[in-house]
Every structure is written in structure tokens, then in C-alpha cells.
Amino acid sequence: DKNYFKNTTADIFADLKTAWLNNLQDLNVCSQRGLVECFDSTIGAGTVLMPFGGHYQATPGIGMAAKLPVESGDTSTCTLMTYGYNAQIGKWSPFHGALYAVVEAVSKIVAMGGDYRSIRLSLQEYFEKLGNDSSKWGKPFAALLGAYHAQMQLGIPAIGGKDSMSGTFLDLHVPPTLVAFAVDTADVRNLISPEFKRTDSQVVYIPVVRDDCELPDFDLMRASYQRITQLIHAGKIIAAHPVRGGGIAEALSKMAFGNRIGFLMEEKAFTPEELKTLLFAPAYGSLVAEIPADVDVNETLDKIPYQLLGRTQEEEMIAIASMTISLQEAQVAWEAPLENVFPTQTDKLVRPAPPTVFYNQRGKAKSSITAAQPRVLIPTFPGTNCEYDTKKRFELAGAQAEIFIIKNLTPAAIEDSIRAMAAKIRESQIIAIPGGFSAGDEPEGSGKFIAAFFRSPRVRDEVMDLLKNRDGLMLGICNGFQALIKLGLVPYGEIRDIDATQPTLT
Incomplete structure (x- = not known):
């Protein structure tokens, strides 16, 4: 097959603008907002x-960054995760x-400030059924050698992964697939996002060149990545984007949005002959950076x-x-290709204008029962994953919060959990059901197990007494809110039997 890196199609277009817009509409470049x-x-x-x-939430992120959950206090330590595959x-x-x-996943971590x-890497592999065809057996072996070579050159190990050799249906076969996931830890104060931050900044291209075998210069890559990380931490690079299959043009566009x-x-960045090739040529491992x-x-x-x-x-133009x-x-142009598959806009509904309501003073409602420090009960069900966040926010507001694990x-x-839960409700002023993926967000709507638990007579009676x-008060977030609806507490204010005509939330 024709060399992927020499197979640029930009030069077939009549003009540079057409080439640029067509590049943004490539399925490997275009927006995936509707899916995200x-x-x-x-x-x-x-x-x-x-x-x-x-500001306009239009530059797609290049990786995930999330603080580590801590039971008390705060932390600036976060985890980073990216992936790479073409x-x-x-x-x-x-x-x-x-x-x-591997190179793509690593370059994204570096562009974020990691x-x-x-x-550390996790490699997910997916190949066609191998059967007795020796050429098919060579594909996963070649892929593993490629990933291994990148790991050895960069000095980073793969600590996990999964493989499958079942990617065949009749005469349809998946392409040789090895997706690299990269994970890292960082300090949130050292992270940057890829969108342009200021006007009149300098925009530079930091390349990683390839040899005649289309392999990157790993010596240059290691040196460049170490320096880029230092500059991001020092505030001298304020935005960065890896160059992928859509070339420099893809990176510049997404950073601008x-x-x-x-x-x-x-004027002298490229000669006219270079424009259509270098702007759109894939350059994995290279980065575009914004420097003040x-x-x-x-x-x-x-x-x-x-x-x-x-x-x-x-x-506002390129x-x-x-x-x-x-x-x-x-x-x-960038957002158009997948709009019919993963729509971002709904059909406009013609509705009567809502009534105008004015509030002239703050509400003065307050509990008839005072407590120096309200007690908050946070029941945690299988699949709940926000109990620490919920507890921390209540404590910051001055409440005394307790996480109670439901055992099933x-x-x-x-039965023991029901008995203990009823007793704890009796001692509390607030019940807060946090969010998550209750029972794996089971079919026909999440929150069913939570609702079933609250319908047990002991718990139901204590909730209604409260x-x-x-x-x-009672609060439901995410799965918790779904449970409030399934219980009838929203919108009726009481636990009641519901039927197919009642509101629900899936």
C-alpha cells in the first residue's frame, strides 16, 4: 500500500481555502461534540x-485531567489520561x-503539561480472526513490536492491556488495532489547555522529524518533550496542541475556536510549494505551541x-x-460532518412564551427545628461515586455529614442496612443521595435499586416523618435525583406508588 505519510491529498484541491475546509471535514479531524x-x-x-x-467551549480537549479524590482536605495532585490510534x-x-x-498518546500528555x-501505558489490541493464515498472524506481532520499540525508546512501560482476535464478521475485518492509553500524574497548577489564550502571542511549530523508514527521531523527541514540560511549568508556553493526522492546519484551527x-x-513561514503539503501532512509527535x-x-x-x-x-480569522x-x-465546516449522526441541535419547538415572574424579596422560610450543626446522611449505594464530594461540600457549609454504605x-x-438506615434518618436533618452509576446504570432507567431501598417500610416511614x-430536607443528585422521581418525592413531595403515566428520568 502507498506510504501513509506520503499520501497527502491536499494538493488535489484547487485552492488553499478549499483544502483547509476539506481537511476540517475529514472524519478523523471533524468535531465529535455530539458524541462527547x-x-x-x-x-x-x-x-x-x-x-x-x-470562553466559547469550542476547542476540543486533548486528554482527561481530574484531581485525586481525598476524603478530607484538598489536593493539587491530578491524574492525566490520553489515548492514541490512527x-x-x-x-x-x-x-x-x-x-x-504510543507517540500520539504521549504527545498529548506533554501538551497538557505532564x-x-x-x-505508564495500557495497550488495547483488536485484530481479525487469525485462523491458519500466517500473514494475519504477523499483524499482531508487528503491532506489538512497534509498541515495544516506542516504549523502549521513550523508557516508559505498559502496565496493563487487553487483546481480542475476534474482529471478523463474515468477510468484514477490523483494521489492525492497537490503541495506546497513557496515564500520568501531575500538579493541576502546571496544566494548560490547548486553546489560544491571548492575542499577539507567538505561535511556533516544534517538529519531530522522521527518517527514511518513517520512524521518529526519538532522541530529538525526548529532548523536546523535557524542554516543553519545563516551559509549560514556567508559564512560557500557555497553550499547546499535538499535531495529528490533520497536520498543522488541524491544530491551528482547533486552538483558535x-x-x-x-x-x-x-510571510516566510512556508514557501508557496510547501503550504499544501506541510500544513496538512500528518506529523505525529510534533506540537504547535503558543508563547507569550x-x-x-x-x-x-x-x-x-x-x-x-x-x-x-x-x-477572528485565519x-x-x-x-x-x-x-x-x-x-x-468542522462541526458539520457528524451532525446527522450525533446531533448537537434539536428541532426548534414552538411554545407559548412563559409567564413573567418577578421576585421582589428573598425567601424567608426557615426550619421550625433549629440545630447548631445540621446532620446530613449520605447513603452510598452500589455504583455511587460522588459521596466524598457531597460530604466535603456539606462540611464546608457547616454541616456534620456522614457517609453510610448500603450493603447488599x-x-x-x-435487612441490616435497612434497619441501620432508618435509625440514622431519625438522627438526621438532611438526606443527600449522591450521584454515580447506580447498579451500572441498569436498563429502563437508573436509580431503581435506590428507589426500591427507600420503599422498604422502615426507611419510607422515617423519610416521610423527616x-x-x-x-x-432531602436532596438527590444525578442517580439520586432519578430516585426521587421514581419514588414520587418529585414532584409530589411524598413516597407514593407510580404508574406508566407518571414522570420518570432515564
């Missing part, structure tokens, strides 16, 4: 970087596909090779040579 927003990125309070960054490279060469999967030397900060290319205007680039990057691409600008593209036009391994354990007679 199917998942809750803020299920825990430890989220550090949102899936889409910038099916087109894997199809061309399983060896290169796996190698560059140190590549402390990365989040804050709608434009880009103006230096007052930083001396030559002195800062020292012996690391780089190329000054241009500067950020207030005008300007290269005689070509200009408004950021709005570029973003519309045996009928006797459930709400009706002791002026208590």
Missing part, C-alpha cells in the same frame, strides 16, 4: 479540564500504527528545533498568504 456530550464530564467535583475549552496508519503498517499510537518520563482568537501566518509575546523564543527553546508559524490576532478563513466558517451482598446484609413532621 452524550457523557457527563462533571460527574465528580475533581474535573480539571472540560471536554471543550475556551486506523489508517495501522492498516498501512501495523508496526507503525502501534508505534504512533512529564513523559512518568507515563475556543476563544475565537485568530491566527496570522508569518514578551518571551524570547530563541532563548526559550534553546537547542530545540522550531519554526515560527505566526502570531495570534484579535481578528490568514495565510492571500487566503483568509473566518473562524465561524471554519467551525461550521446478602438478604441479611440488606419531611412532614420534622421539617427536614
